[in-house]
Amino acid sequence: MGIDRRSFISFLAGGAVGTLVTPIPWKLTDDISIWTQNWSWIPKNPEGASEYVPTVSKLCPSGCPVRVRTVGGKPVGVRGNAEHPYSRGGVTPLAAAEAELLYSPARVRRPLRRTPDQAYVAISWDEALAILEEKLGAIKGYRGKLAMVSGDPDGTINEVFSAFLAKAGSADFYLMPGEAQVAAKAWNDVMGGQGAVGYDIGNSDMVLAVGADVLESWGQVVRNRKAFADKRPHGEKPKAKYVYAGPVQNNTAAGADAWVPINPGTEAAFLLGLTYQVLKEGFRVDAAPDFDEFKTFVMSNFAPQNVQRVTGVAATTLVAVAKDLLRASAPLIVTGSEFGQGGGGAAMVAGLALNLMLGGLNRKGGLQALPDMPQVVSGAKDAKGLRSADLVAYLADVDKGRTPLPEAMLFYEANAAYGLPEASKAAATLAKVPFKASFSVFFDETAAMSDLVLPVPLGMERWDDICTPYGSGEVNYQLARQVIEPVFEAVNAGDVFLALAAKLGMSLGYSSFRQVLEAKASAIGADLDALQEGKPFTAPAKVTQYALRMNPGVLAKAIKDADKGGDIALAPVFYLRTGTGSTAVPPFNLKTIRDTELLGKESFVQLNAATAGKLGLREGDRVSLSNEAGTCAARVHINEGVMTDAVAALLGFGHTAFDAYSQGKGDNVAKVMKTRFEPGTGIPVWAGAKVKIAKI
């Protein structure tokens, strides 16, 4: 039988109909999408019951309250804690990234020892402790041979460290530089104030932030921002006025009602200019016997035209800001450095004095003098002692030979080799120390130059605490709860030091760091169960002041502080989204960095068109920023939100350690943060450093 035309067409039609009727093509297309999308290397989602564990972030310097979500007991994310009175569900971009950092490639996974050929070999904790015992045992009891730096600004763990050092005969225990130290020197040393400085932002109806980036990185930032949000009902006139004074239109300036651009490093003159206006209205501080002297000093030096010349702020603007302060019922002046470190004492004193004059001391919505918490580890440095110890001054003394080079240095979550001002010089000084041990979550620049690198659990892997962080308006205490067992061989440094102390025959009175935390909670009268549920302990106590000084003599000297090393003032900017010196940039956060901040391996600095024009620079040009301290490479981005003759530069780039997400990206601005010692106060200052900018 032949195939005729009719049967051929029937066959085709039958085939077509049959194809549609059979499930084969549909199954095949379905399979194609499955085959092309379900590769074995595409991760599968975890399974198990969800739980939300309340704790506070020890990763984020603001100590953000969070809830860690676990699935089958394993963390899968960090959210805000809606029930926490400070954050009410808000979370910082750094705290929100903590879960993924559990498995960051940069984590120190086991104790490491550096071999003579600079390679790192894994060792056991017993071996690590034996090395520490040998090294520290040999110098125990000799003053000046051991120093330690802690990157935790407000944990009880510092008591363990400083007591350990004290028992080993060393007084050289330092915190990484921050705002608290500058405030303490201004308030306790220059002005004779008692207690620690606090700010009640939530109850103020006029917040003037001078330098301090209160809506981005300063203090308990989520709490500040919730206070800010409360006072701004949607689409209505704000119920509190926010004014930001600083060289860069940063995130605080973006949210504030007004941005007052001032030259970097001239915050003191700006504040004294405002003081001039307030003094004219007859305000005074009766508790300060030298007030009249102070008044004469301000009235003869800080008339608006003088202030305009120094700060670049027009007299009319100055008068308007002063009027706002005088009109407010609870005005508050928050002074700080735009990048949270290196600010001057003069500005801090001027800010505190202005608060006092406006009747702000211990008033609702004003400046607060907060008592320090009782200590629980005997022999530890007290809170005041901790705040007054100055790492930058110590290293400068070591560098100049005024203080002997220590034989051993210990670091706890402190990336001193990257984050200190004049970073290259600081790293070179640290390199000279014969034995260094770094207790760190991540393999950072300091770990990379240490002889011993010891893994510390990530915040959610350990018990820890936060004692009245700088910036808060009342005494408060929070417990950081361990959510899971460390995923690597990390051990709480508190436990390591307690064990080491016992081995060296100098008991610190506790056998575990948990006990120290329990003792702390009990000493302050906090309910441990409530703390473990993520509730903060607060106390209303304030310190009454008896003899305050305005110290115009010191101010007169300090106000003269200015760097003359270049034409352009450096204005560093610190965003929590780009991480800290000890966290680097978490992988998620890389995406929050604009391509005008980082492009490929190059970071940007920002200038306004007028400054760029003066320097003959255009968008995208490659430049070097240099001064006596060092050189930093960058590309140019034109941003009209930067003051003329200033250059804004983001912190957080230029890591040489860590992982592929941070390493080799951009350059570290800290290299050109030239330090000078403020006349009068002796405080090391690196805000307002000058640089020369050259096209390369």
Next chain:
Amino acid sequence: MSGHYGQFDIRWGMVIDLDKCTGCGACMVACQAENNVAIQTDASNKRLVTNWMLVFELSNGKSFPDHEVAYLPRPCMHCGNPSCVAVCPATVTTKDEEGGIVSQIYPRCFGCRYCMASCPYHARYFNWYDPVWPEGMEKTLSPDVSVRPRGVVEKCHFCHHRWMQAKDKARVAGEDPKALPQEAYQTACTQACPNGAITFGDLNNPEHTVHELAHSEYAFRLLERLGTEPQVYYMSRREWVRRAGDNYLADEKTGSVKNEHHS
């Protein structure tokens, strides 16, 4: 009005107060963690980076010292007339579910990217690479959202899984899953924002804050004259910020380009 794609009893929407946003990026990080958005070692080539939520920087265009800055978080607009839906040849993206969320069914997507070309908000992203997490980091993935492979398009879905969970919870509690209180269903970015800049809820429900805020004299939507009818609203008391929401001619009055009727 919900556009050509039907009327919905519930219309999930957002109102983002640009006077409150200070550009910190917490919404972007919270979104990535919630939705297992793939990470990349170099995130500076923005054409290759996936951001369901992206914070734009707006400038008033003036020179120092008159310069002003504002930040604009941009999720998917979940348009009433979504241009992406009309062009999708594979019914990956639809607007057919109660709530008006524009869906994105990854296993159906074969990566033609017509939707990306059609979206005027650049809210859609193509996976140029397979998602790669460093060893162990995949253990921290959220169980709620599947991981997308190379070759498919993805975008914000208003944390749709949270809505499903909220509805389940309501059913178990014997409540009406179609009448959820505002706090029962909130997106990750809304909750994360420390400034309370993002408000999320049912635009049709007078008990939800967004209903009132969307009617504010300061409310506007992006590129309104295109007629896409976004379910995401913005608000600002600053006129230059409202003007930045569309391409205004010099003689056009701010707000004059609206062509919609609030429901």
